[in-house]
Amino acid sequence: MEQSKIDRINELARKSRIAPLTEEELAEQKRLREEYVSAFRRSLEAQLDRIYIIDEKGQKRKLRENDC
16 A cells, blocks of 8 residues: 555545545545455465475474364
């Protein structure tokens, strides 16, 4: 996610503490937050895809969902 979008999320969060956001700002905030969470999930999934487990026999295997 671009730094400018993260800055905008933070700007809207600061503004919401001072005064209520407009409907347009609320919609923008929601859209940006969803985009941020989506990017975070993609990044985390990519990291997890590169993790290998070494079992008791010393064999390397990919981390699976049920290993967590």
